[in-house]
Amino acid sequence: MTPLLQVENIAKFYGPRIGCTDVSFDLYPGEVMGIVGESGSGKSTLLNTLAGHLTPDRGAVRFDTRADGQHDGGLRDTVTMSEPERRMLSRTDWAFVHQHARDGLRMNVSAGGNVGERLMAVNARHYGQIRDTAIDWLGRVEIAADRIDDRPTAFSGGMQQRLQIARNLVTGPRLVFMDEPTGGLDVSVQARLLDLLRGLVREMGLSAIIVTHDLAVVRLLADRLMVMKDGRVVESGLTDQVLDDPQHAYTQLLVSSVLQV
Amino acid sequence: MISIQNVSKSFTLHNQGAAVIPVMHSASLDVAAGECIALIGASGAGKSTLMRMIYGNYLTASGRILVGDVDVASAAPRQIIALRRTTLGYVSQFLRVVPRVSTLDVVAEPLLVTGTERAAAQDIARGLLARLNIPERLWSLSPTTFSGGEQQRVNIARGFAYPYPALLLDEPTASLDPVNRETVLCMVEEAKARGTAIIGIFHDADARARLCNREVDVTRYTPGLAA
Numbered sequence: 001m002t003p004l005l006q007v008e009n010i011a012k013f014y015g016p017r018i019g020c021t022d023v024s025f026d027l028y029p030g031e032v033m034g035i036v037g038e039s040g041s042g043k044s045t046l047l048n049t050l051a052g053h054l055t056p057d058r059g060a061v062r063f064d065t066r067a068d069g070q071h072d073g074g075l076r077d078t079v080t081m082s083e084p085e086r087r088m089l090s091r092t093d094w095a096f097v098h099q100h101a102r103d104g105l106r107m108n109v110s111a112g113g114n115v116g117e118r119l120m121a122v123n124a125r126h127y128g129q130i131r132d133t134a135i136d137w138l139g140r141v142e143i144a145a146d147r148i149d150d151r152p153t154a155f156s157g158g159m160q161q162r163l164q165i166a167r168n169l170v171t172g173p174r175l176v177f178m179d180e181p182t183g184g185l186d187v188s189v190q191a192r193l194l195d196l197l198r199g200l201v202r203e204m205g206l207s208a209i210i211v212t213h214d215l216a217v218v219r220l221l222a223d224r225l226m227v228m229k230d231g232r233v234v235e236s237g238l239t240d241q242v243l244d245d246p247q248h249a250y251t252q253l254l255v256s257s258v259l260q261v
Numbered sequence: 262m263i264s265i266q267n268v269s270k271s272f273t274l275h276n277q278g279a280a281v282i283p284v285m286h287s288a289s290l291d292v293a294a295g296e297c298i299a300l301i302g303a304s305g306a307g308k309s310t311l312m313r314m315i316y317g318n319y320l321t322a323s324g325r326i327l328v329g330d331v332d333v334a335s336a337a338p339r340q341i342i343a344l345r346r347t348t349l350g351y352v353s354q355f356l357r358v359v360p361r362v363s364t365l366d367v368v369a370e371p372l373l374v375t376g377t378e379r380a381a382a383q384d385i386a387r388g389l390l391a392r393l394n395i396p397e398r399l400w401s402l403s404p405t406t407f408s409g410g411e412q413q414r415v416n417i418a419r420g421f422a423y424p425y426p427a428l429l430l431d432e433p434t435a436s437l438d439p440v441n442r443e444t445v446l447c448m449v450e451e452a453k454a455r456g457t458a459i460i461g462i463f464h465d466a467d468a469r470a471r472l473c474n475r476e477v478d479v480t481r482y483t484p485g486l487a488a
Contacts (some may be wrong), residue, residue, distance in 0.1 A: 028339055191360035196361060202374060220359050224338045238317060240340045245319040249275030256276065 002064055004029045004175060004207050005087065006075060010059035012049045019045035019232035024057075025226065025236065029174070032201055032208045034222030034239060036215060036254070042231035043211045044179055050209065051096050051177045052078055052086050063175070064087065091121045093247075095168035099180035101160035105152045111138060112148040114167045122171055137166040141196060158189035162196070169200060176208040180216055194220055215258055219243055227251045262427050262458035263292040263315065268324030268334070270314060284310055287324070288482035290460075294426065297449065297459040299473040300421045308462045310431050311479055315460065316351045317341040346375055352420035356404060356412045362408075363392065364415055365400045371423040374453055382422075389418035392448075394441055410436050414445075421448055421485040428452060430461035434468050446471060 003026035012019035020042035027033055035043045048054045050061055057082060062075040090096070098104040106116050106233055115134040116124075124130050135145050141162035143155075152160050154218065161181065168176065182190040198221060201208060218239055220226055226236040227248065235248040246252045270285040285307050292298050300308040313319040314333070315326055321334035328451065331344050347352075350371075358367050365386050372382035390400055393414040404415045414438050420428070430449065434442045442465075449472055453459060463469045469476065 031339060031342075103484075195359050195362050219357075223342050238341055240318050241320060241338075244313070245272075247273070247320065252275050 001028060002075065003027060003083045003250075004064050005209075006060075006062040007050065008060045008062070010046070010049055010056050010061065011107055012045055012054055012056050019054075020049065020228070020231045021058075021179075023226075023233055025233075027175075027207055027209065029207055030201075030205050031148065031224060032206075032210065032222045033224045033226065035209065035211045035217030035228060036177075036213060036218055038213065038254075041228040042170065043228050046228070047171060047177055047179055047211045049207065050096075051094065052090060053096075055079070063093070065089070071224065091118065093174045095171075095173040095176045097161075097164055097176060097178040097181050097258070099170055099183045101152070101157070101164045103176035105160060106162040107152050109153070110149045110151055111143065111163055114163060115170050118167055118171050133164075137170050138163075140200075141166045142192070158185050158193070161193060165200075166197070169204070169206075172204065174205075174207060176206055177209060178210045178212075180212050181210065182214065183212070189210060190217075197221060213256065215243060262294045263290075263460065264325070265290040265311075266325045266327070268314065268326060269322045270310065270319065271322060282476065283295045283484040285314075285479075285482050286484045288479065290457045290477055292427075292460055294456040294458050295453055296475075297453050297473045299469045299476045300460065300462050301469075301476050301478050302483070306478075306480045306483050307467060308479050309431060311482075312351075312431055312460065312462065316345070316349065316429055346371075347423075348425060349427045349429070350420050350423065350425035352417055352431060352433055354431050354435065356411075356419075357419070358404060358414045360405055361403050363401045363448060364395065364404045367404055367415060368418045368422055371419060375423060385422055386418065389421060390415075393418050394445055410438065410441070412417075414441060417445055417448070421452070424452075424455065425457065427487040428460075430459060430463075432462055432464060434463065434465050442468075 005027040008024050010023045011021040023046055035046065037043045056079060060077045061075050061079050065073050078089065112131060112134040115137050116130040119130050119133060127260045138145060138148060143159055143162060152163055153155050155163060168232060182193055200206060210221060222239045225242045226233050227238040227242065229250045235242055235251045242251060243255055246255050266289050268285060268288045271281055271283040274280045288311060300311060302308055310319060314321050317333045324334060326333040328344060329350050331340055333341060365383055368386035368389060369382040372385060393415055395411060404412055417433055433445050437445060446468055
Protein backbone atom coordinates (compact mmCIF):
# COMPACT_ATOMS: atom_id res chain seq x y z
CA MET A 1 0.00 0.00 0.00
CA THR A 2 1.33 3.46 -0.85
CA PRO A 3 1.21 6.13 1.81
CA LEU A 4 -1.24 8.96 1.25
CA LEU A 5 1.27 11.46 2.57
CA GLN A 6 4.99 11.08 2.82
CA VAL A 7 6.84 13.73 4.80
CA GLU A 8 10.61 13.75 4.49
CA ASN A 9 12.95 15.78 6.62
CA ILE A 10 10.80 18.90 6.79
CA ALA A 11 12.30 22.01 8.38
CA LYS A 12 10.98 25.54 8.81
CA PHE A 13 13.04 28.29 10.41
CA TYR A 14 12.04 31.73 11.57
CA GLY A 15 15.32 33.56 11.07
CA PRO A 16 17.79 31.87 13.38
CA ARG A 17 15.04 30.22 15.43
CA ILE A 18 13.74 26.73 14.73
CA GLY A 19 10.05 26.43 13.85
CA CYS A 20 10.27 22.70 13.29
CA THR A 21 13.04 20.52 11.94
CA ASP A 22 13.94 16.95 11.00
CA VAL A 23 10.35 15.78 10.78
CA SER A 24 9.66 12.68 8.69
CA PHE A 25 6.71 10.30 8.67
CA ASP A 26 4.33 8.39 6.40
CA LEU A 27 0.58 8.60 6.74
CA TYR A 28 -1.54 5.85 5.23
CA PRO A 29 -5.15 6.06 4.01
CA GLY A 30 -7.60 5.95 6.90
CA GLU A 31 -5.00 6.78 9.54
CA VAL A 32 -5.41 9.56 12.06
CA MET A 33 -2.24 11.01 13.49
CA GLY A 34 -2.09 13.27 16.51
CA ILE A 35 0.64 15.81 17.19
CA VAL A 36 1.00 16.95 20.78
CA GLY A 37 3.37 19.27 22.59
CA GLU A 38 3.20 22.44 24.64
CA SER A 39 2.74 25.84 23.01
CA GLY A 40 5.85 26.86 21.14
CA SER A 41 6.85 23.26 20.46
CA GLY A 42 6.39 23.77 16.71
CA LYS A 43 3.28 21.68 16.21
CA SER A 44 1.24 24.40 14.51
CA THR A 45 4.23 25.46 12.40
CA LEU A 46 4.55 21.87 11.27
CA LEU A 47 0.85 21.58 10.45
CA ASN A 48 0.87 24.82 8.46
CA THR A 49 4.00 23.78 6.63
CA LEU A 50 2.48 20.42 5.69
CA ALA A 51 -0.72 22.08 4.54
CA GLY A 52 1.16 24.51 2.30
CA HIS A 53 0.38 27.64 4.33
CA LEU A 54 4.09 28.07 5.07
CA THR A 55 6.96 27.24 2.74
CA PRO A 56 9.46 24.85 4.30
CA ASP A 57 13.17 25.67 4.18
CA ARG A 58 13.99 22.05 3.57
CA GLY A 59 12.34 18.74 2.86
CA ALA A 60 9.51 17.25 0.86
CA VAL A 61 5.78 16.72 1.45
CA ARG A 62 4.62 14.13 -1.06
CA PHE A 63 0.93 13.48 -1.55
CA ASP A 64 -0.66 10.62 -3.44
CA THR A 65 -2.56 12.66 -6.02
CA ARG A 66 -5.40 11.29 -8.05
CA ALA A 67 -4.93 10.88 -11.76
CA ASP A 68 -6.70 13.60 -13.74
CA GLY A 69 -6.57 14.77 -17.38
CA GLN A 70 -3.22 16.51 -16.99
CA HIS A 71 -1.38 14.33 -14.48
CA ASP A 72 -0.83 10.66 -13.92
CA GLY A 73 -1.39 10.86 -10.20
CA GLY A 74 0.91 9.10 -7.76
CA LEU A 75 3.15 10.65 -5.11
CA ARG A 76 3.94 14.28 -5.98
CA ASP A 77 5.92 16.79 -3.95
CA THR A 78 3.51 19.53 -2.93
CA VAL A 79 6.36 21.84 -1.95
CA THR A 80 7.61 22.09 -5.52
CA MET A 81 4.27 21.92 -7.34
CA SER A 82 2.88 25.11 -8.86
CA GLU A 83 0.76 27.46 -6.76
CA PRO A 84 -2.46 26.81 -8.79
CA GLU A 85 -1.99 23.06 -8.42
CA ARG A 86 -1.48 23.38 -4.69
CA ARG A 87 -4.55 25.58 -4.38
CA MET A 88 -6.59 23.06 -6.33
CA LEU A 89 -5.40 20.37 -3.92
CA SER A 90 -6.40 22.42 -0.89
CA ARG A 91 -9.89 22.86 -2.37
CA THR A 92 -10.41 19.22 -3.28
CA ASP A 93 -8.36 16.47 -1.64
CA TRP A 94 -7.24 18.51 1.37
CA ALA A 95 -9.16 20.28 4.08
CA PHE A 96 -8.01 22.47 6.94
CA VAL A 97 -10.00 22.91 10.13
CA HIS A 98 -8.82 25.96 12.04
CA GLN A 99 -8.86 26.30 15.80
CA HIS A 100 -10.93 29.46 15.55
CA ALA A 101 -13.90 28.78 13.32
CA ARG A 102 -13.93 32.38 12.17
CA ASP A 103 -10.55 31.79 10.46
CA GLY A 104 -12.06 29.01 8.40
CA LEU A 105 -15.50 30.48 7.70
CA ARG A 106 -16.79 33.50 5.82
CA MET A 107 -18.62 35.23 8.61
CA ASN A 108 -20.78 37.44 6.38
CA VAL A 109 -22.08 34.62 4.22
CA SER A 110 -24.94 32.32 5.23
CA ALA A 111 -24.25 28.84 6.60
CA GLY A 112 -25.49 27.31 3.36
CA GLY A 113 -23.29 29.70 1.39
CA ASN A 114 -20.26 28.70 3.41
CA VAL A 115 -20.79 25.05 2.56
CA GLY A 116 -21.83 25.75 -1.03
CA GLU A 117 -18.83 27.93 -1.75
CA ARG A 118 -16.43 25.03 -1.54
CA LEU A 119 -18.65 23.01 -3.85
CA MET A 120 -18.71 25.84 -6.38
CA ALA A 121 -14.92 25.99 -6.19
CA VAL A 122 -14.89 22.50 -7.65
CA ASN A 123 -17.34 23.51 -10.37
CA ALA A 124 -20.71 22.61 -8.92
CA ARG A 125 -23.17 24.97 -10.64
CA HIS A 126 -26.68 23.66 -10.06
CA TYR A 127 -28.21 25.82 -7.31
CA GLY A 128 -30.76 23.25 -6.16
CA GLN A 129 -28.18 20.48 -5.87
CA ILE A 130 -25.74 22.70 -4.02
CA ARG A 131 -28.45 23.68 -1.55
CA ASP A 132 -29.52 20.06 -1.06
CA THR A 133 -25.94 18.99 -0.43
CA ALA A 134 -25.52 21.87 2.00
CA ILE A 135 -28.65 20.84 3.92
CA ASP A 136 -27.46 17.23 3.98
CA TRP A 137 -24.10 18.29 5.44
CA LEU A 138 -25.61 20.66 7.98
CA GLY A 139 -27.69 17.69 9.13
CA ARG A 140 -24.61 15.48 9.44
CA VAL A 141 -22.96 18.01 11.72
CA GLU A 142 -26.22 18.41 13.64
CA ILE A 143 -27.16 21.91 12.51
CA ALA A 144 -30.93 22.25 11.91
CA ALA A 145 -31.91 22.79 8.28
CA ASP A 146 -33.84 25.95 9.17
CA ARG A 147 -30.55 27.65 10.11
CA ILE A 148 -29.20 27.36 6.56
CA ASP A 149 -29.78 31.02 5.75
CA ASP A 150 -28.36 32.36 9.03
CA ARG A 151 -24.88 33.76 9.13
CA PRO A 152 -22.22 32.10 11.30
CA THR A 153 -22.15 35.27 13.43
CA ALA A 154 -25.53 34.13 14.78
CA PHE A 155 -24.12 30.70 15.75
CA SER A 156 -22.60 29.56 19.03
CA GLY A 157 -18.90 28.61 19.11
CA GLY A 158 -19.64 24.89 18.90
CA MET A 159 -22.02 25.36 15.96
CA GLN A 160 -19.46 27.49 14.15
CA GLN A 161 -16.89 24.75 14.60
CA ARG A 162 -19.31 22.13 13.25
CA LEU A 163 -20.15 24.40 10.31
CA GLN A 164 -16.46 24.74 9.57
CA ILE A 165 -16.16 20.96 9.52
CA ALA A 166 -19.13 20.65 7.15
CA ARG A 167 -17.61 23.29 4.85
CA ASN A 168 -14.35 21.39 4.79
CA LEU A 169 -15.69 17.90 4.29
CA VAL A 170 -18.39 18.61 1.71
CA THR A 171 -16.01 18.10 -1.22
CA GLY A 172 -15.00 14.64 0.05
CA PRO A 173 -11.35 15.38 0.89
CA ARG A 174 -8.95 12.54 1.59
CA LEU A 175 -6.73 14.34 4.06
CA VAL A 176 -7.86 16.73 6.78
CA PHE A 177 -5.53 18.95 8.77
CA MET A 178 -6.96 20.04 12.11
CA ASP A 179 -5.51 22.63 14.44
CA GLU A 180 -6.96 22.24 17.95
CA PRO A 181 -10.41 21.34 16.56
CA THR A 182 -11.96 21.11 20.02
CA GLY A 183 -10.03 23.96 21.62
CA GLY A 184 -12.10 26.55 23.41
CA LEU A 185 -15.27 24.46 23.38
CA ASP A 186 -17.30 23.31 26.36
CA VAL A 187 -16.54 19.72 27.29
CA SER A 188 -20.08 18.67 26.40
CA VAL A 189 -19.78 20.21 22.94
CA GLN A 190 -16.29 18.76 22.65
CA ALA A 191 -17.55 15.21 23.26
CA ARG A 192 -20.17 15.56 20.56
CA LEU A 193 -17.63 16.94 18.12
CA LEU A 194 -15.22 14.08 18.87
CA ASP A 195 -17.91 11.51 18.19
CA LEU A 196 -18.83 13.31 14.98
CA LEU A 197 -15.22 13.37 13.80
CA ARG A 198 -14.71 9.70 14.61
CA GLY A 199 -17.83 8.74 12.67
CA LEU A 200 -16.81 10.83 9.66
CA VAL A 201 -13.27 9.41 9.67
CA ARG A 202 -14.67 5.89 9.75
CA GLU A 203 -17.42 6.34 7.19
CA MET A 204 -15.47 8.43 4.67
CA GLY A 205 -12.14 6.64 5.18
CA LEU A 206 -10.47 9.99 5.86
CA SER A 207 -6.90 10.43 6.92
CA ALA A 208 -6.28 13.24 9.37
CA ILE A 209 -3.47 15.05 11.12
CA ILE A 210 -4.65 16.62 14.36
CA VAL A 211 -2.67 19.12 16.38
CA THR A 212 -3.77 19.49 19.97
CA HIS A 213 -2.42 19.89 23.46
CA ASP A 214 -5.22 17.76 24.88
CA LEU A 215 -4.01 14.20 25.49
CA ALA A 216 -7.55 12.90 26.09
CA VAL A 217 -8.57 14.12 22.63
CA VAL A 218 -5.72 12.30 20.88
CA ARG A 219 -6.36 9.14 22.84
CA LEU A 220 -9.89 9.02 21.51
CA LEU A 221 -9.23 10.25 17.98
CA ALA A 222 -5.73 9.36 16.87
CA ASP A 223 -4.27 5.97 15.92
CA ARG A 224 -0.74 7.32 16.04
CA LEU A 225 0.94 10.06 17.98
CA MET A 226 3.96 12.32 17.59
CA VAL A 227 5.26 14.29 20.56
CA MET A 228 7.09 17.53 19.76
CA LYS A 229 9.42 19.64 21.82
CA ASP A 230 11.51 22.60 20.70
CA GLY A 231 10.63 22.01 17.07
CA ARG A 232 11.63 18.36 16.99
CA VAL A 233 9.76 15.08 17.26
CA VAL A 234 10.99 13.50 20.48
CA GLU A 235 8.78 10.43 20.41
CA SER A 236 6.27 8.76 18.11
CA GLY A 237 4.29 5.56 17.98
CA LEU A 238 0.88 4.05 18.58
CA THR A 239 -1.20 6.53 20.55
CA ASP A 240 -1.99 4.27 23.49
CA GLN A 241 1.59 3.00 23.63
CA VAL A 242 3.08 6.51 23.73
CA LEU A 243 0.60 7.57 26.42
CA ASP A 244 0.79 4.40 28.55
CA ASP A 245 4.48 3.60 28.15
CA PRO A 246 6.19 6.90 27.29
CA GLN A 247 9.91 6.57 26.67
CA HIS A 248 11.17 10.13 26.45
CA ALA A 249 11.57 12.26 29.57
CA TYR A 250 9.42 15.04 28.13
CA THR A 251 6.56 12.67 27.22
CA GLN A 252 6.69 11.17 30.70
CA LEU A 253 6.41 14.64 32.16
CA LEU A 254 3.53 15.50 29.83
CA VAL A 255 1.58 12.34 30.62
CA SER A 256 2.18 12.52 34.37
CA SER A 257 1.09 16.16 34.47
CA VAL A 258 -2.46 15.46 33.29
CA LEU A 259 -4.99 16.16 35.98
CA GLN A 260 -7.35 13.30 36.75
CA VAL A 261 -11.04 14.12 36.73
CA MET B 262 -1.04 -18.54 17.17
CA ILE B 263 0.79 -16.54 19.83
CA SER B 264 4.47 -17.13 20.42
CA ILE B 265 6.47 -15.13 22.96
CA GLN B 266 10.19 -15.64 22.71
CA ASN B 267 12.74 -14.40 25.21
CA VAL B 268 11.00 -11.14 25.96
CA SER B 269 12.37 -8.48 28.33
CA LYS B 270 11.12 -5.14 29.52
CA SER B 271 12.14 -2.37 31.90
CA PHE B 272 10.73 1.04 32.73
CA THR B 273 12.96 4.11 32.92
CA LEU B 274 11.47 6.93 34.98
CA HIS B 275 13.31 9.99 33.70
CA ASN B 276 11.59 12.39 36.05
CA GLN B 277 12.17 10.34 39.17
CA GLY B 278 15.94 10.25 39.26
CA ALA B 279 16.09 8.23 36.03
CA ALA B 280 15.26 5.12 38.02
CA VAL B 281 15.38 1.96 35.89
CA ILE B 282 12.93 -0.72 36.95
CA PRO B 283 13.40 -4.11 35.27
CA VAL B 284 10.01 -5.80 35.14
CA MET B 285 10.40 -8.78 32.84
CA HIS B 286 13.29 -11.00 31.85
CA SER B 287 13.39 -13.66 29.11
CA ALA B 288 9.75 -14.58 29.17
CA SER B 289 8.73 -17.28 26.69
CA LEU B 290 5.33 -18.74 26.05
CA ASP B 291 3.38 -20.39 23.22
CA VAL B 292 -0.35 -20.56 22.72
CA ALA B 293 -1.89 -22.67 19.97
CA ALA B 294 -5.24 -22.04 18.33
CA GLY B 295 -8.05 -23.26 20.59
CA GLU B 296 -5.87 -23.13 23.70
CA CYS B 297 -6.40 -21.00 26.78
CA ILE B 298 -3.42 -20.11 28.95
CA ALA B 299 -3.71 -18.47 32.37
CA LEU B 300 -1.07 -16.05 33.59
CA ILE B 301 -0.63 -16.38 37.33
CA GLY B 302 1.59 -14.77 39.92
CA ALA B 303 1.29 -12.30 42.76
CA SER B 304 0.11 -8.77 42.18
CA GLY B 305 2.98 -6.78 40.66
CA ALA B 306 4.65 -9.85 39.15
CA GLY B 307 3.98 -8.56 35.64
CA LYS B 308 0.86 -10.36 34.40
CA SER B 309 -0.79 -7.23 33.04
CA THR B 310 2.54 -5.89 31.78
CA LEU B 311 3.07 -9.02 29.69
CA MET B 312 -0.47 -8.78 28.39
CA ARG B 313 0.00 -5.14 27.44
CA MET B 314 3.24 -5.99 25.68
CA ILE B 315 1.43 -8.60 23.59
CA TYR B 316 -1.18 -6.00 22.66
CA GLY B 317 1.51 -3.49 21.70
CA ASN B 318 0.37 -1.13 24.42
CA TYR B 319 3.78 -1.39 26.12
CA LEU B 320 7.01 -1.47 24.14
CA THR B 321 9.14 -4.59 24.32
CA ALA B 322 12.85 -4.05 24.97
CA SER B 323 14.08 -7.29 23.42
CA GLY B 324 12.76 -10.60 22.16
CA ARG B 325 9.90 -11.43 19.81
CA ILE B 326 6.14 -11.53 20.27
CA LEU B 327 4.54 -13.25 17.31
CA VAL B 328 0.79 -12.99 16.91
CA GLY B 329 -0.04 -14.82 13.70
CA ASP B 330 2.81 -13.71 11.46
CA VAL B 331 3.28 -10.24 12.96
CA ASP B 332 6.08 -9.56 15.45
CA VAL B 333 4.46 -7.05 17.78
CA ALA B 334 7.83 -6.24 19.36
CA SER B 335 9.15 -4.79 16.10
CA ALA B 336 6.02 -3.98 14.06
CA ALA B 337 5.22 -0.50 12.76
CA PRO B 338 2.20 1.24 14.33
CA ARG B 339 0.01 0.63 11.31
CA GLN B 340 0.75 -3.10 11.38
CA ILE B 341 -0.34 -3.20 15.01
CA ILE B 342 -3.46 -1.21 14.20
CA ALA B 343 -4.34 -3.73 11.48
CA LEU B 344 -3.54 -6.61 13.85
CA ARG B 345 -5.86 -5.22 16.52
CA ARG B 346 -8.61 -4.70 13.99
CA THR B 347 -8.88 -8.25 12.73
CA THR B 348 -6.62 -10.60 14.68
CA LEU B 349 -6.02 -9.66 18.28
CA GLY B 350 -8.75 -8.65 20.72
CA TYR B 351 -8.25 -7.36 24.25
CA VAL B 352 -10.76 -7.16 27.07
CA SER B 353 -9.21 -4.84 29.61
CA GLN B 354 -10.49 -4.26 33.12
CA PHE B 355 -11.66 -0.79 32.32
CA LEU B 356 -13.99 0.57 29.71
CA ARG B 357 -12.69 3.58 27.83
CA VAL B 358 -15.13 5.20 25.40
CA VAL B 359 -16.04 8.46 23.75
CA PRO B 360 -18.57 10.20 26.00
CA ARG B 361 -22.15 10.30 24.76
CA VAL B 362 -21.87 7.35 22.40
CA SER B 363 -24.62 4.78 22.96
CA THR B 364 -23.82 1.39 24.47
CA LEU B 365 -25.10 -0.30 21.32
CA ASP B 366 -22.64 1.64 19.16
CA VAL B 367 -19.79 1.06 21.61
CA VAL B 368 -20.32 -2.69 21.28
CA ALA B 369 -20.88 -2.56 17.51
CA GLU B 370 -17.78 -0.45 16.82
CA PRO B 371 -15.23 -3.28 16.37
CA LEU B 372 -17.55 -4.66 13.68
CA LEU B 373 -18.09 -1.29 12.01
CA VAL B 374 -14.36 -0.65 11.65
CA THR B 375 -13.96 -3.98 9.87
CA GLY B 376 -16.64 -3.03 7.37
CA THR B 377 -19.73 -4.83 8.71
CA GLU B 378 -22.99 -3.11 7.73
CA ARG B 379 -24.42 -0.99 10.52
CA ALA B 380 -27.66 -2.98 10.79
CA ALA B 381 -25.86 -6.32 10.95
CA ALA B 382 -23.32 -5.00 13.46
CA GLN B 383 -26.08 -3.67 15.69
CA ASP B 384 -27.91 -7.00 15.54
CA ILE B 385 -24.82 -8.77 16.82
CA ALA B 386 -24.35 -6.11 19.50
CA ARG B 387 -27.98 -6.49 20.63
CA GLY B 388 -27.53 -10.24 20.92
CA LEU B 389 -24.42 -9.85 23.08
CA LEU B 390 -25.95 -7.20 25.34
CA ALA B 391 -29.05 -9.33 25.85
CA ARG B 392 -26.95 -12.37 26.61
CA LEU B 393 -24.96 -10.43 29.19
CA ASN B 394 -28.16 -9.17 30.84
CA ILE B 395 -27.72 -5.49 30.11
CA PRO B 396 -31.31 -4.19 30.30
CA GLU B 397 -32.58 -3.06 26.89
CA ARG B 398 -33.58 0.36 28.20
CA LEU B 399 -29.87 1.12 28.75
CA TRP B 400 -28.71 0.27 25.23
CA SER B 401 -29.28 3.75 23.85
CA LEU B 402 -27.41 5.37 26.76
CA SER B 403 -23.69 5.94 27.12
CA PRO B 404 -22.06 3.31 29.37
CA THR B 405 -20.05 5.99 31.20
CA THR B 406 -22.77 6.26 33.86
CA PHE B 407 -23.24 2.50 34.31
CA SER B 408 -22.28 0.55 37.42
CA GLY B 409 -18.90 -1.18 37.55
CA GLY B 410 -20.35 -4.61 36.77
CA GLU B 411 -22.42 -3.25 33.89
CA GLN B 412 -19.40 -1.49 32.40
CA GLN B 413 -17.43 -4.69 32.71
CA ARG B 414 -20.11 -6.58 30.79
CA VAL B 415 -20.30 -3.89 28.07
CA ASN B 416 -16.54 -4.20 27.77
CA ILE B 417 -16.83 -7.97 27.37
CA ALA B 418 -19.61 -7.62 24.80
CA ARG B 419 -17.39 -5.24 22.84
CA GLY B 420 -14.41 -7.58 23.10
CA PHE B 421 -16.43 -10.55 21.83
CA ALA B 422 -18.28 -8.71 19.04
CA TYR B 423 -15.64 -9.51 16.46
CA PRO B 424 -14.40 -13.14 16.23
CA TYR B 425 -10.68 -12.46 16.71
CA PRO B 426 -8.42 -15.50 16.30
CA ALA B 427 -6.42 -14.36 19.36
CA LEU B 428 -7.83 -12.86 22.52
CA LEU B 429 -6.40 -11.33 25.70
CA LEU B 430 -8.64 -11.33 28.76
CA ASP B 431 -7.73 -9.30 31.84
CA GLU B 432 -9.94 -10.44 34.72
CA PRO B 433 -13.09 -10.91 32.65
CA THR B 434 -15.09 -12.32 35.56
CA ALA B 435 -14.06 -9.87 38.28
CA SER B 436 -17.00 -7.92 39.72
CA LEU B 437 -19.62 -10.16 38.08
CA ASP B 438 -22.48 -11.94 39.82
CA PRO B 439 -22.71 -15.78 39.46
CA VAL B 440 -25.21 -15.72 36.59
CA ASN B 441 -23.18 -13.31 34.47
CA ARG B 442 -19.96 -15.03 35.43
CA GLU B 443 -21.38 -18.26 34.04
CA THR B 444 -22.36 -16.50 30.81
CA VAL B 445 -18.88 -15.08 30.38
CA LEU B 446 -17.26 -18.45 31.05
CA CYS B 447 -19.51 -20.00 28.38
CA MET B 448 -18.52 -17.27 25.93
CA VAL B 449 -14.85 -17.98 26.55
CA GLU B 450 -15.46 -21.71 26.06
CA GLU B 451 -17.25 -21.03 22.78
CA ALA B 452 -14.35 -18.85 21.61
CA LYS B 453 -11.94 -21.68 22.46
CA ALA B 454 -14.09 -24.14 20.57
CA ARG B 455 -13.97 -21.96 17.46
CA GLY B 456 -10.17 -22.05 17.65
CA THR B 457 -9.38 -18.78 19.36
CA ALA B 458 -6.01 -18.65 21.12
CA ILE B 459 -6.60 -17.07 24.53
CA ILE B 460 -4.30 -15.65 27.19
CA GLY B 461 -6.10 -14.68 30.36
CA ILE B 462 -5.62 -13.37 33.87
CA PHE B 463 -8.19 -14.92 36.20
CA HIS B 464 -8.06 -14.52 39.95
CA ASP B 465 -10.99 -16.89 40.08
CA ALA B 466 -9.36 -20.34 40.54
CA ASP B 467 -12.48 -22.27 39.50
CA ALA B 468 -12.67 -20.32 36.25
CA ARG B 469 -9.02 -21.07 35.65
CA ALA B 470 -9.49 -24.77 36.25
CA ARG B 471 -12.48 -24.90 33.94
CA LEU B 472 -11.08 -22.86 31.03
CA CYS B 473 -7.35 -23.14 30.95
CA ASN B 474 -5.14 -25.76 29.37
CA ARG B 475 -2.08 -24.52 31.25
CA GLU B 476 -0.99 -22.02 33.85
CA VAL B 477 2.12 -19.89 33.44
CA ASP B 478 3.58 -18.33 36.54
CA VAL B 479 5.09 -15.01 35.42
CA THR B 480 7.02 -14.74 38.70
CA ARG B 481 9.79 -16.78 37.13
CA TYR B 482 10.28 -14.02 34.58
CA THR B 483 10.29 -11.25 37.17
CA PRO B 484 13.83 -9.96 37.77
CA GLY B 485 14.71 -10.18 41.44
CA LEU B 486 11.80 -12.50 42.21
CA ALA B 487 12.81 -15.55 40.19
CA ALA B 488 13.78 -18.46 42.38
